[in-house]
Amino acid sequence: MTLLKRGLSRRRVLQTGMAGIIGSGIAPLMFTKGAWAQEFCNNPTGDTVTFGLNLPLTGAYAEEGADEQKAYELAIAHINGEGDGGLISVLAPTALKGNGILGKKVGYVSSDSQTKSDVARAGATRMIERDGAIMITGGSSSGEAIAVQGLCQEMGVIFMAGLTHSNDTTGKDKRRYGFRHFFNAYQSGVGLAPVLGQEYGSDRRAYHLTADYTWGWTQEESIKAATEALGWDTVAAVRTPLGSTDYSQYLTPILNSGADVLILNHYGLDMVNSLTQAVQFGMRDRQANGKDFQIVTPLISELMAKGAGESVKGIFGTSNWHWNLQDPGTIAFTKSFGAAYGSPPSQAAHTAYVQALLYADAVERAGTFYPPEVIKALEGHEFDGMGNGPTLYRAEDHQCIKNVLVVQGNENPSSEYDVLNIVQEIPRDEVAYDPAMFGGELGPAEPAPLCA
Amino acid sequence: MTVMSRNDLLLFLGFTVVVLAMPIWLHPFGAAYPDLLQRFMIYGIFAVGFNILFGLTGYLSFGHAAFFGVGSYAAVWSFKLLSLDAIPAMIFAIVISGLFALIIGYVSLRRSGIYFSILTLAFAQMSYNLAYSVLTPITNGETGLQLTLNDPRYLDRAMFEAAPGQPVPTLLGQSLGGFAGFYFCAGFLILAFFIAQRITSSPFGMMLKGIKSNQTRMNYTGFNTKPYTLAAFVISGMYAGLAGALLAVTDPLAGAERMQWTASGEVVLMTILGGAGTLVGPVIGAWLIKYFENIFSAINENILHRFFDFLPDGVDNVLVAISSKFVGEGWFLTLGLVFVLIVVFLPGGIMEGVRRIAHLFDRSRRSPTKPGKATPHPQPAE
Numbered sequence: 001m002t003l004l005k006r007g008l009s010r011r012r013v014l015q016t017g018m019a020g021i022i023g024s025g026i027a028p029l030m031f032t033k034g035a036w037a038q039e040f041c042n043n044p045t046g047d048t049v050t051f052g053l054n055l056p057l058t059g060a061y062a063e064e065g066a067d068e069q070k071a072y073e074l075a076i077a078h079i080n081g082e083g084d085g086g087l088i089s090v091l092a093p094t095a096l097k098g099n100g101i102l103g104k105k106v107g108y109v110s111s112d113s114q115t116k117s118d119v120a121r122a123g124a125t126r127m128i129e130r131d132g133a134i135m136i137t138g139g140s141s142s143g144e145a146i147a148v149q150g151l152c153q154e155m156g157v158i159f160m161a162g163l164t165h166s167n168d169t170t171g172k173d174k175r176r177y178g179f180r181h182f183f184n185a186y187q188s189g190v191g192l193a194p195v196l197g198q199e200y201g202s203d204r205r206a207y208h209l210t211a212d213y214t215w216g217w218t219q220e221e222s223i224k225a226a227t228e229a230l231g232w233d234t235v236a237a238v239r240t241p242l243g244s245t246d247y248s249q250y251l252t253p254i255l256n257s258g259a260d261v262l263i264l265n266h267y268g269l270d271m272v273n274s275l276t277q278a279v280q281f282g283m284r285d286r287q288a289n290g291k292d293f294q295i296v297t298p299l300i301s302e303l304m305a306k307g308a309g310e311s312v313k314g315i316f317g318t319s320n321w322h323w324n325l326q327d328p329g330t331i332a333f334t335k336s337f338g339a340a341y342g343s344p345p346s347q348a349a350h351t352a353y354v355q356a357l358l359y360a361d362a363v364e365r366a367g368t369f370y371p372p373e374v375i376k377a378l379e380g381h382e383f384d385g386m387g388n389g390p391t392l393y394r395a396e397d398h399q400c401i402k403n404v405l406v407v408q409g410n411e412n413p414s415s416e417y418d419v420l421n422i423v424q425e426i427p428r429d430e431v432a433y434d435p436a437m438f439g440g441e442l443g444p445a446e447p448a449p450l451c452a
Numbered sequence: 453m454t455v456m457s458r459n460d461l462l463l464f465l466g467f468t469v470v471v472l473a474m475p476i477w478l479h480p481f482g483a484a485y486p487d488l489l490q491r492f493m494i495y496g497i498f499a500v501g502f503n504i505l506f507g508l509t510g511y512l513s514f515g516h517a518a519f520f521g522v523g524s525y526a527a528v529w530s531f532k533l534l535s536l537d538a539i540p541a542m543i544f545a546i547v548i549s550g551l552f553a554l555i556i557g558y559v560s561l562r563r564s565g566i567y568f569s570i571l572t573l574a575f576a577q578m579s580y581n582l583a584y585s586v587l588t589p590i591t592n593g594e595t596g597l598q599l600t601l602n603d604p605r606y607l608d609r610a611m612f613e614a615a616p617g618q619p620v621p622t623l624l625g626q627s628l629g630g631f632a633g634f635y636f637c638a639g640f641l642i643l644a645f646f647i648a649q650r651i652t653s654s655p656f657g658m659m660l661k662g663i664k665s666n667q668t669r670m671n672y673t674g675f676n677t678k679p680y681t682l683a684a685f686v687i688s689g690m691y692a693g694l695a696g697a698l699l700a701v702t703d704p705l706a707g708a709e710r711m712q713w714t715a716s717g718e719v720v721l722m723t724i725l726g727g728a729g730t731l732v733g734p735v736i737g738a739w740l741i742k743y744f745e746n747i748f749s750a751i752n753e754n755i756l757h758r759f760f761d762f763l764p765d766g767v768d769n770v771l772v773a774i775s776s777k778f779v780g781e782g783w784f785l786t787l788g789l790v791f792v793l794i795v796v797f798l799p800g801g802i803m804e805g806v807r808r809i810a811h812l813f814d815r816s817r818r819s820p821t822k823p824g825k826a827t828p829h830p831q832p833a834e
Binding site: 030057058109111112116117118119121122125126129130142143147150153173212213214236239241242441443451 | 485486487488491584585588593594595596598599600601602620629630672703705707709710749750770780781
């Protein structure tokens, strides 16, 4: 108030005015620029950046987790310019130079998520807080993915989801900081139903066994909707706990239920167990309602098919990707993975590898690690060459829209890896859907949260 | 009874200093990051509470994780329905888990010894299965209960506009992430420790110890021991609920796994490892186990190779091959070995070791004074 008491001199007014103009006009630019360059979680200052790999190395999905780890190690080597470069040369468009990310070498830390959401979240927190991870990736259960995705949104760290197939990951529980390359249960249903109708007719009675968590729930819902649209009946849908080993108590009631198709909404070791036991029960030799009894596994991978052995022959399912595709991306990846580990990669390995590369590419294109800019670079990004044909990272729900494969257990495998045949490649336009269909809200990217 | 004895006061002050200085003295051990420190505090509270039941009355409950989980679920529901503030969530969690403990305790405490343990185990396993697959609308099963943008949060919405972004628990508008969360939990651990200390030295605590040494005699002398054991059971259930709520405050996700029997077994391990019946022992046991779980499980072969780098090539690889079985996923092996060694050589847990060492020093100076009250500060990483 001293200003007013003395009266305002002209000089004073000019001074204050100029200061005001400068202050309001220019200073924010400087501040925002400074903030843009500095203030975010785990801003890498040295000449390395760290990826946090959150992998289930024990539990029902352990095998997928181990394969993902191999893929991440390979991807990191390729990003750093080691090895044969893998898919970097076929990714189009690409900003990767094979000298790390923005000139920084990539390292990694890992954590065993035990196929449990709680543990996955604690592991991710540790990797962010203690090890300074710039990005968290991995997970091979949707429960884990959703739990970790929520955490990453809180912390302001980008999460590149690995194997997660629940509609909720990019639906009801989608987050601005979470991205999924893998397809989802809805797309499985849309892709699989026409083939099932063609093979098994439109007058079938289905019995579902479902893993009791988010992925199982949404897959059951999607497959039910797709098969009921064909004219099938759903006799019952029974939930089984994740990680069960003995399914006989769930299989016995099916025999007298009047169902003639068993749909197994299981994954990983659960699927290996339930499928093998169902076949041991003699289900595939049975007749019901005057038809051959059939088993369907809506989501299946080479690892599971290999684990189930004989039982999987002739069974239909869907996959995100298969090593036997004949495009340059797939050939390059299978070659590079085979050279390093002596076996063809699984779809889990593929999605993990691609996610790591896409993140690195997005950072290069954004020119910064600042998450909101990286998010902008990923949203609506259209790319090709990764083995799935042209692919779009949808901005509305962070779901990749790409072709879906319908596969069938190989009747005459030529090697222990040649266990699935590709029946059909469903073009991406047919499996695209309205992003608003599953609800949910991405939330804001900015202000970028600051982790501790 | 209103004044603390000098020893108790020293113990309390020493404990407070050690806890509050944890971010400093744990730094060389690679454990001074907020998430692990918060877990140290939370499981410390859980173990202190468990010790009120097991250490004082001798009743071995194998189902305490149920109360822990109920506390978490109650807290997350309070975040979802009422407010993001931590205080209502914690009150809600303590009340609910107290009620839950009252019901389970009332039934289980009709038996003692192994039958009591089995009953509590059965109840806990029932609660786990309910949370995992039956009550999924309330618990969201395997996926875990999480906060979302469109939770109702009636209290918050009534008072102000929802802030943008992922909802996180706060304390009067202050965020509880990182070290703020640690000090918040540390405050509660110190408070929990203080209350446990007061309980132990009160006539009520004497009664509980009497039950442990000879319940039949207590009954013959005319005491009805039931209300005492039930009170101890409910108090320790409320402690577990508080710990569960704090875990939900620092990380707002409640999963069914924290109610599994392994989690119940873990708190028993913590208490025995540290020294059942002592005040500090269970806390040290909790710290030790959480340290193993988080640090040993994160060591992989690369780190081992770097560690054994100074050795010649062949020896180096052999050592890595052997020791890698004990770290990473194999950390349970290390923990098991430590547990066996302690139970065999120090049946009273780490606190007995501390007492023996203190005794050695005391004897060389003067006649032994009250052993076990002295608290040198053992490192959880020894």
